[in-house]
Amino acid sequence: AQKVTQAQTEISVVEKEDVTLDCVYETRDTTYYLFWYKQPPSGELVFLIRRNSFDEQNEISGRYSWNFQKSTSSFNFTITASQVVDSAVYFCALSVSRGSTLGRLYFGRGTQLTVWP
């Protein structure tokens, strides 16, 4: 079975602080994909990143960076120099591409990030 755990329910930081959102996943499949989505107060889900299980390279996109470690089954997300506009719920998700599961996403419960000015 697939499972994603986001242990941090809520995080509050002050603008310009760095913040890391944790994501731990469980799967027995060797081929899988990990995702982060952002859900701002307006409610839509915005895709941020997709990583496959064979690519453990860290990725940086502007103020965002992601650390994928298969040894600890973690896919953490760091925002550097946070801004008020980063306030949102962030979801980590997992998909596997075998059999009848056919790429469906398994979501964590999300982390509510609040950035104060």
Next chain:
Amino acid sequence: NAGVTQTPKFRILKIGQSMTLQCTQDMNHNYMYWYRQDPGMGLKLIYYSVGAGITDKGEVPNGYNVSRSTTEDFPLRLELAAPSQTSVYFCASSYSFNTQYFGPGTRLTVL
């Protein structure tokens, strides 16, 4: 491209009423999905489709039905609305196993 569109944005139903949530995508994606999001929870899969004429159940299909007659459209039907179906519903689409792109959501309240 409009991406994934959903209608309506908001709806209030009485217990026992029926309704259809509409979802359309213009990206020619073969896979489409319906999720529901309850407060403080992640999204859970209701139904999905890998192409026109092919649908299958997800984690929480009870009380819902779907159809997929075209590549673009994937409506979700609630036959006898119950308070437990109060939720935000998201439609998503993808090209095979690739990234899923989501619609703006439909907020449904059943009273």
